[in-house]
Amino acid sequence: MSRLVVVSNRLADPRRPAAGGLAVALGEALNRTGGLWFGWSGNVNEEQQPGEAHLQTRQAGRVTLATVDLAPEDHAAYYQGYANSVLWPVFHYRLDLADFHGAYLDGYRRVNRMFAAKLLPLLRDEDVIWVHDYHLIPLATELRALGCRQRIGFFLHIPVPPPLILAALPQHDWLMRAFFAYDLVGLQSEADVAHFRRYMLNEAQAEDLGDGRLAAFSRETRVGAFPIGIDVQEFERLGRAADAVQTCEALRQEYSRRKLLLGIDRLDYSKGIPQRVRAFRELLEKYPENRHSATLIMIASPSRDDVLAYADLRQELEGLCGGINGDYGDLDWMPLRYIHRIVARRRVPGLCRAVRVGLVTPLRDGMNLVAKEYVVSQDPQDPGVLVLSRFAGAAEQLKDALLVNPYDTEGMADAIQTALHMPLEERQARHRALMETICTHDIHWWRKSFLDALHAPAPEAQAQPPAEPRAALPTPEPV
């Protein structure tokens, strides 16, 4: 039987809860199959030179964790730089926030090459390799250049923007060509697949072989939508445990006279947090009956603090929250509770269950697991309502949520008002329909459907030669 090798920038001990959707999801997926999980340890090692690292391995149940620290220069250029100041904003449609700095790309290539060199000696012939996310797009190219012939799949957790936005990326042809070193490319939604295909056909002159297969650069790859899910049973179990129950009861007691609304996000400009606060302000203005009765709890957990756009966002948000509390708050009621800390995962289900309205309103999001967690946390007899941005990947699946446009402040205020006053029967019906989708397309379905597709042989006529060791991609011109 083949062994599963997962590679991602962020990883966590799969037996322990972690914040951040990717680490949570991969931990849960690997818990089931066992295997090897390779990635960054999360540590920046002052002693280390750029492009160098020492491999550390340890066992976590059935999963072997193999990690490397990053040198400070690599952390700055690869993680904070190319990954989070170039690829993250561009793939979230925010060209205005991208910082196209030449040294970032050098660091990105250097770390991908180092990952490949450290991973290769750990691989066995029968392994199947599954690489995750935008930090590691060129990893398969680097592995193939070192002689790796195993099947390699790639899953992108963030959205794919339309071709003309991608084409604004100075090295877009170099980056997008790297996808062809994979046997399968998984994306979160059909919209992402459509953008990816259009880019490859129009900008890379790829040939469409049908059935999701594309040919270019003398190779073939397959692309498909594999929307990521959550581990429903595990999350329900977490919801029944003491921490979650206590969290829920404490909140209900403290706010017994209020209707609660909740947002839980990393403090990221893609999550539409200021737009949400403005919509809540509009709700209080347009529907004054909610004053003294509605309270919005906003968890905005720290994320990527050293990237400038994130620091700017924090300042903007704190101004907005202070403004709304100053203008509308009273001695016995504050409209908004803003918390800039990570909430322990074991408390998330209790928090979600205590509130009447879950606000998941990103401007763009690959999927958004909080949307699914909110639904699963609800009491089916008296469920809360999910207000969901149509621009989250999750919206393609969760059509029974109240879908909103986060740029439309008044429209969002109206939807929140509808959610706050939705009759029980409608809440129950929507919750039932959402649960069905979430349970059918859970984390295990996601893992299995991706890996089944990766294992499926290419049709005979189109079968590509086993990946020969090849030269790595030409180094792109510095910008």
Ligand SMILES: O=P(O)(O)OC[C@H]1O[C@H](O[C@H]2O[C@H](CO)[C@@H](O)[C@H](O)[C@H]2O)[C@H](O)[C@@H](O)[C@@H]1O
């Ligand atoms: O690792 P960080 O820089 O701390 O960021 C946390 C993760 O954020 C992103 O998550 C994405 O993956 C989720 C699961 O598929 C998805 O629901 C969400 O929409 C995405 O934003 C990022 O893509 C991960 O690599 C990060 O680890």
Ligand SMILES: O=c1ccn([C@@H]2O[C@H](COP(=O)(O)OP(=O)(O)O)[C@@H](O)[C@H]2O)c(=O)[nH]1
């Ligand atoms: O303070 C927090 C904030 C988030 N999360 C978890 O982190 C994940 C966030 O994943 P999502 O896909 O919503 O967004 P991402 O942060 O990965 O972009 C979810 O499982 C949340 O429950 C958490 O445990 N504590």
